[in-house]
Amino acid sequence: MLHEQPVAADEAVPLFVDVDGTLTRADISLESFVRIARSGVLAVIALLGWLVSGRAIAKTMAARRDPVDPAQLPYRQEVLDLIEQARQDGRPVILASASHRRNILRIARHLGLPGPVMASRGRTNLKSEVKLAAIRQRIGPEAPFDYIGDSKADQCLWREARQSWSVGYLPASGRVKRLGKARPGIMRALAKAARPHQWAKNGLVLVPAFTSGEFTEPTVFLKALGAAVLMSVIASSIYLLNDLLDIDSDRAHRTKWTRPLAHGDLSIPAALGVSVLLAGVGLGGGWLLGGLQLAFWLLVYMAITTAYSFRLKSVMVGDAIVLASLYTIRLWIGGVAIGVSLSFWLLLFSVFLFLSLAYLKRYIEMRDAITPDRLLSGRGYVGSDADVVMMSGIAAGMVAILVLALFAYDPATAARYALPELLWLLCLPLIYWMNRTWMMARRGEVEGDPVAFAIRDRRSILVAFAMAAIFVVALYGLPEPLVLR
Numbered sequence: 001m002l003h004e005q006p007v008a009a010d011e012a013v014p015l016f017v018d019v020d021g022t023l024t025r026a027d028i029s030l031e032s033f034v035r036i037a038r039s040g041v042l043a044v045i046a047l048l049g050w051l052v053s054g055r056a057i058a059k060t061m062a063a064r065r066d067p068v069d070p071a072q073l074p075y076r077q078e079v080l081d082l083i084e085q086a087r088q089d090g091r092p093v094i095l096a097s098a099s100h101r102r103n104i105l106r107i108a109r110h111l112g113l114p115g116p117v118m119a120s121r122g123r124t125n126l127k128s129e130v131k132l133a134a135i136r137q138r139i140g141p142e143a144p145f146d147y148i149g150d151s152k153a154d155q156c157l158w159r160e161a162r163q164s165w166s167v168g169y170l171p172a173s174g175r176v177k178r179l180g181k182a183r184p185g186i187m188r189a190l191a192k193a194a195r196p197h198q199w200a201k202n203g204l205v206l207v208p209a210f211t212s213g214e215f216t217e218p219t220v221f222l223k224a225l226g227a228a229v230l231m232s233v234i235a236s237s238i239y240l241l242n243d244l245l246d247i248d249s250d251r252a253h254r255t256k257w258t259r260p261l262a263h264g265d266l267s268i269p270a271a272l273g274v275s276v277l278l279a280g281v282g283l284g285g286g287w288l289l290g291g292l293q294l295a296f297w298l299l300v301y302m303a304i305t306t307a308y309s310f311r312l313k314s315v316m317v318g319d320a321i322v323l324a325s326l327y328t329i330r331l332w333i334g335g336v337a338i339g340v341s342l343s344f345w346l347l348l349f350s351v352f353l354f355l356s357l358a359y360l361k362r363y364i365e366m367r368d369a370i371t372p373d374r375l376l377s378g379r380g381y382v383g384s385d386a387d388v389v390m391m392s393g394i395a396a397g398m399v400a401i402l403v404l405a406l407f408a409y410d411p412a413t414a415a416r417y418a419l420p421e422l423l424w425l426l427c428l429p430l431i432y433w434m435n436r437t438w439m440m441a442r443r444g445e446v447e448g449d450p451v452a453f454a455i456r457d458r459r460s461i462l463v464a465f466a467m468a469a470i471f472v473v474a475l476y477g478l479p480e481p482l483v484l485r
Helices: 028-037 041-053 055-065 077-088 101-111 129-139 152-160 186-193 196-211 218-245 247-251 268-310 318-338 344-368 383-409 411-416 420-442 450-456 458-476
Strands: 015-017 093-100 117-120 146-149 163-166 176-178
Touching: 015 077, 028 041, 028 055, 028 093, 028 247, 028 268, 041 055, 055 093, 055 101, 055 117, 077 093, 077 146, 093 101, 093 129, 101 117, 117 129, 129 152, 146 152, 152 163, 186 218, 186 268, 196 218, 196 318, 196 344, 196 450, 218 247, 218 268, 218 318, 268 318, 318 344, 344 383, 344 420, 344 450, 383 411, 383 420, 411 420, 420 450, 420 458, 450 458
Parallel strands: 015 093, 015 146, 093 117, 146 163, 163 176
Antiparallel strands: none
């Protein structure tokens, strides 16, 4: 039972329901500000002007420019159940929110709530004491009411409410009852949003140390490892920013809707603040580890990734090229960190290999899209593009294998390797892995990021070990007891 005490239908005690963070896990106004800001520099300037004029004015202007789509919001089922029970009891249910009235009216209509709504409008920001005063003005100074909220700003309403519920912050008084499960802690949400499982990609920073044969030098290896750690810190910073900009498209995705920002487990201010902090740590650490040059290339990586998050991800085909370039920049940063130049063959192989993986990532997103016949939210593709994307990805992978074969044939390679003829063998496990991964993706057996899949897949790990063993033997030769005489 949701009621702590029976309520007769003829009492008609109204239930006031907060919206942001309560009825829905989203913060409607902040998400509108983000969508407006990402549309261009002029939009950012206009948004700053609105905020200077007052938060209520900013909400009004944002509601006009970026009306909410109530069907896409992440509603809390336990709050919907409470609303439905109140309606069955014949009690009025009134949405009372600090978001703008236009958006709250849309939500009320979407939920089929016939009653009035209370929300911010004009210069009035309906929050905390202002919201309580508006409720008292509507129902009278002594009339009972029930209230459900989620934050410290709701404490004045909980104190005066007959029955109080919270889906978030819980005061120590004991009067407020928790509705539903407690939210995940902010540290847990941040850890998930930082995507530590994706840090394996930054192992590419170590590749130049191995291909140069200098990984046995402790100083070289530690520098490369330090650069990989800094890349991981910066990557997490960008992941937070990317998730902030991708809230709408993530909610429309079959699996990404559980990400902390899209699901409402992490607030926008917290995500933005931690993103800036991690970026500063990464760039500062790069300066200390490798001086201006390493810090510069880390900044280049950040700039391209940020541009990708804001705009380039929506450019058909161009988005895959940018993703492939970002993987290749990881190799370049690894070379800068230890002071070695990368070969033309390695860079060319990297571009085509990761172009294939970028197409694979897009193919998986198209396969998992909830509405594949429509333009994918935040992307430049439609569902019918899937076959072309798959063919382009497989072709790029085959070109990468061809580049690897040409590298093994290059006379300059023979001068650097003890057994250069073994490099040809690298093509075989790579052909197997590439074709197997694409076939599994076609069957729906590869979820999310293909790199994340590879580090969890047993056969992919075996392929990686086989290729590493072939490379080491080609570089250093066989141990003396195994050499045929």
